Amino acid sequence: MSLALAPVRTASVRPVQARTAPSLSAATSAAPLRSLSNAAARDLSAAPAPAAAPAGPRVRAVPEGTEARGFVLYVGIDESKAAEDGTTLHRIVEALRALTAEVSPSSETYAAVALAPEGAGGRDVDVVRLALQDPSALAKQRDGQGTRNDADRHPNGVIIDIxxxxxxxxxxxxxxxxxxFELLQYLVLREGRTIDRHELIESLWDADDEAPSERTIDVHVRRLRSKLAHYQDIVRTVRGVGYRFDRHADVSIRQASTPSPDLY
Structure with a gap:
């Protein structure tokens, strides 16, 4: 993915001299302007200087009593597609940050990676919009779920509704x-990978909170399993290492619409 910005600046035209090709100079980093024909140069030099363009209308109306504080740009691309393009998600994030800093040095940025279970399918950008709680994407998801019949909404088995x-x-x-739930979600989003107790502590407890011991993690997992009842084996213990989520045929995972814990 590439993103180029061509800053627009006023071009100055030198008077046309006899037997001299006209030229147009513009301070822009996008691309060099091609030379104009003699007729075009005469028309341009004779035309009055354009007046400054008035400030354009807002892209979208801001409701009364509110103010715009920023915006979100959803970028949908998985790691394999980025690799095919010769880049990485990290490089894309850094390029967008650098561009933002160049255009508006006073702006602040925050980037989060949208995670989804492997094989979840769907368009990448839709996954990102759901993960970051885009209102229109959430409304569309709710409408889609509302059209299903009861058997589809409440089938037998486990539904992990992230x-x-x-x-x-x-x-x-x-x-x-x-x-x-945070513990189960962390394992689900890393399906098939064994997560050690130390990683769970670092990822699920804030630095300001009192970090639990590895024994406390075991207690949380035991309580989680007891509430999963006869489906408790979806959370497996890997002795001496940690825990892993194993999906069964009777387990359904609904798309994430909560901010990912993985940040750039």
Whole structure:
């Protein structure tokens, strides 16, 4: 993915002299301007200087009592597509940050990577919009879920609904606590990879909080499993290492619509 910005500046034209090709000089970093024909140069030099363009209207109306504080640009591209383009997600992020700093040095930036379970499918940009809670994307998702029949909404098995932060077991809520769901979500988004206890502590507890011991992690996992009832083996213990999420045929994962914990 490439992004180029061509700053627009006023061009100055030198008077046309006899037997001399006209020239146009413009201070721009986008591309050199090609020389104009003699007739075009005469028309341009004779024309009055254009008046300064008035400030354009806002792109979208800002409701009364509010003010615009920034914007979001959703970029949909996975790591394999970035590699095919000869780049990485990190390089794209850094390029956008550098461009923002050049255009508006006083601006602040924040970047988050949108994660989804492997094989979840769908358009990359839609995954990003859901992960970062774009209102229109969430509304579309809710409308789509509302058109399904009851059997489709509440099938037997496990539904890990990351968009609503809940887990359904055979159509009934599992009643996980916030931290239990965060633990399960962390494992689900890294499906098939064994996560050690130290990584769980660093990722799920803020630096300002009192960090739990590895024994406390085991207690959280045990409580999580008890609430998963007869589906508790989706969270497996890898002895001496940590824990891993294993998807079964009766496990369904709904698309993420919460900010990813992975930041750039």
């Amino acid at each position: 968009s609503r932060k809940r887990v359904l077991l055979d159509g009934e809520a599992a009643g996980l606590t916030y931290k239990e």
